[in-house]
Amino acid sequence: MSRLLRVYHLIIIAILSVPGVLNAQVYNFNGSVKSTSGIAVSNATITLKLKDASLALGYATTDNTGKFSITTKTEQALSNLVLEVNHLSYKRKQIPVLDNVFRYDVVLEESAALLDEVVIKSRPKVTQNKDTISYHVEGFAKKEDRSIGDVLKRIPGIEIGENGEVKFNNKPISNFYIDGDDILGGKYGIGTKTIPHGMVDNVQIYDNHEHVKALKNKNSTDKVALNLEIKDDARLKLVGNAKAGFGLPKKYDPEVNAILLNKNYKMLNVAKGNNIGDDLSIDVLDLLSGPAVENSKMLVSSSTVSTPYVSKKRYYDNNSGMLNANNFFKFKDSLQLKTNLSILRDKNQIAFNSLNDIYTQNGTVRFLENQSGYKTSNLNSLTVSAEKNKADYYFQDEFRFRYNENRTSSSIFDNENAFAQHLKDRSLIFSNNLSYIPVLKNNNTLYINWKFTANHAPQQLELSPGIHEDIINGGNPYQQLHQQSSISVFSNHISGNYRINKGKINQSYGLTLQSNYQNLKSDIDILEGSYKDYQQGSNDNSLKWQDHSITGTGFFEYTENRIEASLSLPVKSLNISYRDTSFQMKKSKNYLLLNPNVRFSYRVNSQDRLILKYNSDYFIDDITTLYRGYVFTNYRTFRNNENNGLAEQRSHALNMDYNIKRPIEMFFANIAASYSIVNRNVLTSTIVSDNNILQQSNLSYHNQIKSYGINTTLSKYIFPIGTTLTLKPGWSHIQLKELINNDIYSVRYNNYELSANIDFQLFKKIGVEHRSNIRYISNNFRLAGAGGSYQSQKNYNYRQSISVKYAPADNFFINVEGQSIHITQERLSNINIYFIDANFRLKIPNWKADLELSVTNIMNSRSLTTYSINNTSFVNNEYRLNPRMAIFKVFFYF
């Protein structure tokens, strides 16, 4: 229709509309609409309009029976009008209105034409451009922040643990990239602490991340990676920070670092030290769990006392220094090379008292330990890694070297002796890990990995004057007990994994070949004028172990609407052989092991979800529970493993998890029930009497550890005060056997725990966090099979902390925290300990500096006493705490 014509019509209408030219009349049109197949058409639009103009005078839609009725008032002659019937599933129909006919029954022809007749005259504009901003750091940074780690904590979904581990939506990250390059590997903790947030433009989260380009778009991964996109101007310059910290009494805490983040060369070098209780080894923890993390097995420890259950800063009396150098080079053809070096020196003071009562049929045996001295550590590690991450293949080789040396020198008082202890341990680890992933022509993926590790860990224990003379030296006092021991391990591990990315069920098949060679040696000498072998060397261990295995694994995963199920089915054929000629021991054993793992998840309704898990595992202890000759595993414990074979255990674990969401009420709950049974073929026998020694041995005895429990988390948002209250009640029950002085005890535990957390804002300015935890442990034991009443111990532990944060000005921050610990045990006096810490920070942007004053342990609590229960024994420990400390720190940026 031409525009001219339209204008013409408009004029006509305008003329016709003038009142009085024609008399308006009221008409009613009605009728029905049907399809050609006779079905009533509902929701069809009937428009009464002018014949040659798109002007509607009246309209109606058909009801469920296809009927319509239009009442309209018009001056138009009926012959000028048409009825137009529209329904998108039918062809449009126009019916001229006939004089004096007011009923129209219309039949529509079915048609899938839909809107084909409509001419598109003006499409929507092209939608906006995308920019690749994920989390713009400036938007999240606050004035009090210093490092990128401070900012990361604020980004939705990101959580940083105490050890520096970064999680996104509860999932640990798989890679920590700096400008796209993985410089730090698993030791990225130093990166979050050191990189100033000012260098970072954006924080990017890569969900469903696949690091290997050759696997891109083939695998659906659920890995999450984090990238720090560096600002353009920060890429070119060397950035440095310095911190000078000093305090009372005689405290220091300095740090210098240098950061360069070029495209092809990156470095992050840090030197720092302190004596204020900061454990620097946390900075170089490998936070990416998995087979890459190796630790040496150690046979001997310096004490029988465990570390206290408070923050390490409270008791760690240290002098530490660390150098950490990370360098990254990028070459042509996507070859990347990186080196990570860390050197840590530490000397820390040891001071604690311990009382350990073991209840036996012949009365209580008491062990006392008072130890004071120091420990020096010398930790060095170097990682060199080369990587080629190309579209057609992936190659990586990582070489790790680690040398650690620890020396403990202390004086110990036990029940009646005073003696000096020197324990020196060294550990040397080499490992190489090679991965190769080729691109396959089909959609499936293949992954090949070869890894070997060599590890040597010698230990030397000296106790002087010699103790336990009645056992060691026929009752004659002697000058020194000297024990040399070592564990060496060589392991070789080759695996291939083939994944089929097709069909409804995801399948992957793996084959692993593994060999381990282990060697355990020990030798006890007695110094009595000159060194002589304990029992003429007949007690010396020289145990050699080999195991070889081949494992085939099938993994199947099925997902449908409400159901997710997975099954992992590894079949392992294993041969273990070991020999120690001095004990005429030579054995070999074959195993065929099946360790299934099943997971089933069912969405009950839109808000509730049920997860069931079952797994069974067969576990065989290694060389450390097989040696025949006696070894001092600490100055008090004298251990061997009599005539038993391999220590084996089969475990079954069943977990049920029910998750409830009531978002309207903002109420969320999770109920987890677990049940597990472990059947073991050996039990550790402990022999104690009043001679200050604890003799242990593994004996063949079938026994079972059974445990079950329920843990609940309830969380509710309280609307009127805008805060969340979280409650975590839990209960667990454990049953096990304990063998002491040849008596077997049945031991049962009932543990009850309740945690409550609440956060709220006071006057919109003061942030308050309150945490509390109540634990009640009831422990019962009696001779197995003897009936009768149980002996019982009850322990009650209550902790709470409250922290208050306040910012009086936008560059001044105050944080005060109070903590209390309350422990009671039957028949013993109650323990109450209080801590108060305060921290004040002032930012002075003009000076490019920050000032910080922190006062810790204001109440000056000097020692921490704890009560705890361990099967048929009771432990009372007392630890020395760091006294009140005031530290003043200045931070400079350059």
Next chain:
Amino acid sequence: MKRYIILITMVLFSQLLNAQDNIKAISKIQYEFKHVDDTSQPDNPYVEDVFVLMSQDVSIQKSLTVQNVRNSINDMIYHPKKNEQGMVVFGVPKIDKDASSYEYLNNIKDKEYVLLNNIYDTYYIIDQDYPVINWELLNEQKIIGGYNCQKAKGLWKGRTYIAWFTLEIPQSFGPWKLHGLPGLILEAEDEKKEVSWSYAGFETVKDTVGLINYPKKAIKTNEAKFNKLYDALKKNPDAAFKAAQAASPTGQVMLTNMYVTGFSSGKHKKENYKAKVINNPIEILKK
């Protein structure tokens, strides 16, 4: 501009929802919506790009900005864009107008009108009175976007709207709750000139591009309850997130550490305006 962050995170969650009944849309119209929500600042209205997807019996109005964010998240997951290092980048569109994660679903066959929204990974269906507007057809005509439009006048909950519909597009839908004319409404405004929708383009859609999502596993609620929840989220998102997160078993997707207060991206802030006092709802009367 905390609402943007809330919006983006909410949108993020909506990606996780699946199993929705889909109705194929056949056409799509886009509007620019303006609303003077604070009468003391008439020159600082709420401005949002919206679009309406239509089938024969159902229409759904969504925010274009939210949809763009959604698309970019889908892109990230299903068609990842790679940066120089070959890594997938999560791109978020520029947000230069207001946006809301509300969706408006109109089912003319069942006479059902609901609002849809999601908080975290849960969809909500909020019941509304079914809008029945007795339109008075007027003779005035004008051309909008090339289509010949006719004027109509109707009253809904305290406001009288002037709507311009075209018989050239025989679909009786329009923006928000305005519908029921014999053709598509291309433009509408209330008589006080406080609420308006101006035409920004029309097209027919094919394939699955314009699916009208009909969430199956949604929770039915009413406006008062939902607003209480939404306000709580806005007031103290951190605590709200903690509530949601605390009870989740491992693997469940939940957000933590939501410090939204004080966030300003520097782009969305409307310079020289004071904070709004929302005092002028679209629906003035209850009936």
